[in-house]
Amino acid sequence: MTQRIESSGYLLSSVLSPEQELIDIRISNGVIAEIASAGSLTPGASVTIESAGMQLLPGLVDLHTHLREPGREDAETIRTGSAAAALGGFTAVHAMANTDPVADTAGVVEQVVRLGREAGYCDVYAVGAVTQGLEGLALAELGAMAHSMAQVRVFSDDGKCVSDSLVMRRALEYVKQFDGVIAQHAQDPRLTEMAQMNEGIISAKLGLTGWPAVAEEAIIARDVLLAEHVGARLHICHVSTSGSVEIIRWAKARGINVTAEVTPHHLLLTDSLAETYNPIYKVNPPLRTNEDVLALRTALADGTIDIVATDHAPHPRESKECEWSEAANGMLGLENALSVIQESMIENGLSNWKTIAERMSYAPARIGRVDASSGHGQIIKVGVPANVILIDTKIRRKVSEMKSASKSSNNPYIDRTLPGQVLYTFLRGEMIVANGELVRPL
Amino acid sequence: MSDVVTPVLKRHLLSIDDLTREQAILILDTADELARISDAPIKKLPTLRGRTVVNLFYEDSTRTRISFEAAAKRLSADVINFSAKGSSVSKGESLKDTALTLQAMGADAVILRHSASGAAHRLAEWTKGSVINAGDGTHEHPTQALLDAFTIRKHLNKNPEQNGGVGADLTGVNVAIVGDILHSRVARSNVLLLSRLGAKVTLVAPPTLLPVGVSDWPVSISYDFNNAIGECDVVMMLRLQLERMKSAFFPSAREYSRLFGLDMERLAKGKKSPLILHPGPINRGLEISAECADSADSLILEQVTNGVSIRMAVLYLLLGGADA
Numbered sequence: 001m002t003q004r005i006e007s008s009g010y011l012l013s014s015v016l017s018p019e020q021e022l023i024d025i026r027i028s029n030g031v032i033a034e035i036a037s038a039g040s041l042t043p044g045a046s047v048t049i050e051s052a053g054m055q056l057l058p059g060l061v062d063l064h065t066h067l068r069e070p071g072r073e074d075a076e077t078i079r080t081g082s083a084a085a086a087l088g089g090f091t092a093v094h095a096m097a098n099t100d101p102v103a104d105t106a107g108v109v110e111q112v113v114r115l116g117r118e119a120g121y122c123d124v125y126a127v128g129a130v131t132q133g134l135e136g137l138a139l140a141e142l143g144a145m146a147h148s149m150a151q152v153r154v155f156s157d158d159g160k161c162v163s164d165s166l167v168m169r170r171a172l173e174y175v176k177q178f179d180g181v182i183a184q185h186a187q188d189p190r191l192t193e194m195a196q197m198n199e200g201i202i203s204a205k206l207g208l209t210g211w212p213a214v215a216e217e218a219i220i221a222r223d224v225l226l227a228e229h230v231g232a233r234l235h236i237c238h239v240s241t242s243g244s245v246e247i248i249r250w251a252k253a254r255g256i257n258v259t260a261e262v263t264p265h266h267l268l269l270t271d272s273l274a275e276t277y278n279p280i281y282k283v284n285p286p287l288r289t290n291e292d293v294l295a296l297r298t299a300l301a302d303g304t305i306d307i308v309a310t311d312h313a314p315h316p317r318e319s320k321e322c323e324w325s326e327a328a329n330g331m332l333g334l335e336n337a338l339s340v341i342q343e344s345m346i347e348n349g350l351s352n353w354k355t356i357a358e359r360m361s362y363a364p365a366r367i368g369r370v371d372a373s374s375g376h377g378q379i380i381k382v383g384v385p386a387n388v389i390l391i392d393t394k395i396r397r398k399v400s401e402m403k404s405a406s407k408s409s410n411n412p413y414i415d416r417t418l419p420g421q422v423l424y425t426f427l428r429g430e431m432i433v434a435n436g437e438l439v440r441p442l
Numbered sequence: 443m444s445d446v447v448t449p450v451l452k453r454h455l456l457s458i459d460d461l462t463r464e465q466a467i468l469i470l471d472t473a474d475e476l477a478r479i480s481d482a483p484i485k486k487l488p489t490l491r492g493r494t495v496v497n498l499f500y501e502d503s504t505r506t507r508i509s510f511e512a513a514a515k516r517l518s519a520d521v522i523n524f525s526a527k528g529s530s531v532s533k534g535e536s537l538k539d540t541a542l543t544l545q546a547m548g549a550d551a552v553i554l555r556h557s558a559s560g561a562a563h564r565l566a567e568w569t570k571g572s573v574i575n576a577g578d579g580t581h582e583h584p585t586q587a588l589l590d591a592f593t594i595r596k597h598l599n600k601n602p603e604q605n606g607g608v609g610a611d612l613t614g615v616n617v618a619i620v621g622d623i624l625h626s627r628v629a630r631s632n633v634l635l636l637s638r639l640g641a642k643v644t645l646v647a648p649p650t651l652l653p654v655g656v657s658d659w660p661v662s663i664s665y666d667f668n669n670a671i672g673e674c675d676v677v678m679m680l681r682l683q684l685e686r687m688k689s690a691f692f693p694s695a696r697e698y699s700r701l702f703g704l705d706m707e708r709l710a711k712g713k714k715s716p717l718i719l720h721p722g723p724i725n726r727g728l729e730i731s732a733e734c735a736d737s738a739d740s741l742i743l744e745q746v747t748n749g750v751s752i753r754m755a756v757l758y759l760l761l762g763g764a765d766a
Contacts (some may be wrong), residue, residue: 063557204655207559207581277560323558
């Protein structure tokens with residue numbers, strides 16, 4: 001990329017800080033140059049952004065994204081996926097390892113990171129596989145990935161559970177040497193054979209094979225105990241049940257080093273949507289009941305669940321235009337994540353933007369051990385790299401009318417109207433998104 | 443019928459949930475009328491002349507396919523049989539493409555049998571014609587439930603004034619449905635329909651073969667067949683698929699048969715000498731003994747006969763009213 005010449009910078013005037021103070025903020029030379037009370041900074045040479053009353057947040061960090069490259073470039077590429085991330089307000093994403101070939105070697109993770117840099121829409125971090133080929137049998141070369149240019153710190157067989165207790169124990173222990181974390185996809189494979197949707201009243205009616213909550217909860221219970229035993233760091237992917245929340249709450253109270261994520265869709269959608277038999281609502285873990293949704297919201301608000309992660313999972317049309325049981329699991333998440341959070345956490349008063357900054361920026365960057373020099377997940381103050389976003393929280397948009405950069409269209413919110421839209425995304429001072437559109441089109 | 447309701451059917455028959463009580467009774471009454479044609483020397487009505495009905499069967503089911511075929515032909519429809527084994531996208535044409543192809547050929551109705559729950563719902567989104575669900579995975583099999591209700595009504599309504607129960611529902615009838623409820627589309631449709639028609643339904647099965655969400659159904663549950671059969675007017679036996687044994691649903695075929703099979707000894711515990719129904723094909727000696735299957739109380743073959751009348755009624759009501 002060419003050297004950025006940006007001495008003029010940008011002035012964001014009268015924006016709301018995460019703490020809800022009205023401030024002016026100047027971005028210059030890639031960093032936050034000045035912060036002052038609203039109306040006190042003059043534009044000077046800076047370009048003034050029409051931003052009065054917009055919500056300022058640190059650039060979001062996604063710990064769980066499927067970018068599909070290498071292998072399924074028909075569904076998404078690192079370029080299109082990272083552009084979608086920028087449109088959703090993310091300045092960093094972690095690309096999951098279940099690509100083809102699997103990201104279980106230094107070569108693949110380095111390629112992912114390099115393609116992310118070339119695209120330049122946001123920083124792409126690679127998640128390494130825990131086991132070779134995601135087969136759950138033998139550890140992948142975790143050290144090689146950690147020490148590679150990709151500097152992998154998060155390891156996950158996501159899509160599959162590390163179900164063997166001994167392999168899980170070893171993985172937890174092994175990554176301690178480079179302060180890594182195992183991000184577990186908690187799903188007992190035997191309890192979920194052929195499973196299609198949450199097991200309960202709706203699955204009984206629809207005749208779709210049930211996916212019991214206990215299949216998730218049993219693995220989480222085992223893994224927090226393993227993490228305690230070996231003194232390791234554990235992260236639980238996409239928590240979806242109220243029972244899981246209780247176990248994590250218990251584990252944290254006990255001092256176990258566990259963190260957890262919830263997806264936007266598990267905070268908004270329920271298993272009753274399966275009554276349409278439209279597999280746009282088919283996802284792993286499945287959509288659960290309203291009671292689960294409410295428990296997840298409470299847990300995210302009180303910090304039992306540490307972060308929001310999108311589990312953005314693009315699929316080509318033919319993988320969803322079929323019978324439910326034939327369809328692929330997964331839904332898009334990057335572009336509407338913040339709107340869904342506003343709908344499910346802010347508008348009802350459960351949480352506030354300061355907490356959301358913690359859950360979607362600071363905490364995920366911490367869990368991923370993202371290098372401070374990147375500027376991700378840092379409190380907005382003078383001198384830090386300018387990874388910031390501006391949100392129009394007053395707007396309500398039909399999702400179907402919003403711009404999308406993803407190559408796929410499996411968007412479960414497509415028929416909804418959601419609040420809020422990310423209008424500006426800055427990555428180390430560079431304007432990536434302006435007025436809700438990519439500055440550099442795909 | 444109490445109110446003046448014009449029970450016009452929806453375009454599709456995907457689930458018993460698509461039917462009100464009045465619509466269900468209309469189908470049974472229509473079947474009753476059409477059954478008389480089946481008894482006549484010339485078994486044909488011109489109602490659906492020039493209409494095309496496609497039997498789209500992704501699963502082997504000779505009896506259901508032939509039943510629909512006979513029903514459509516007796517109404518003078520043109521029938522196309524399309525059997526497509528193996529449904530997955532990887533194995534060939536997708537369901538959507540098949541739907542679009544059939545539509546391009548001008549199918550007025552598609553009768554779908556498919557191994558995936560909800561397949562008929564999906565098909566209905568992609569085609570302009572009527573879709574009749576002839577069994578989708580472990581979800582529903584509405585025409586089977588209708589023919590079961592028809593058979594029960596005919597036999598239990600002994601009032602000669604009422605002409606085989608025309609206009610009546612099933613209030614006060616006790617029905618036990620016995621066997622693999624979890625995987626049974628016949629059970630799901632029957633629970634909805636029989637309870638909608640006023641019958642009291644008891645499900646008899648080992649806990650492993652009942653869905654976790656069964657608590658929400660309008661039924662009672664029993665694990666004890668000997669006890670449950672006491673007050674039954676009807677026992678409906680479900681076919682047991684032996685491959686369930688591999689997934690630890692029950693220990694052995696013998697044990698299943700001892701606890702949940704119907705034999706003469708158990709039948710004798712029924713105080714009301716219950717009628718015996720089975721959707722077929724039967725596993726003699728497994729869920730039902732040969733003696734029971736062939737006994738005077740067994741209506742298994744009559745169910746087959748009534749199936750044609752019910753399917754004629756459904757086709758007639760879904761297609762007959764529309765502009766030809």
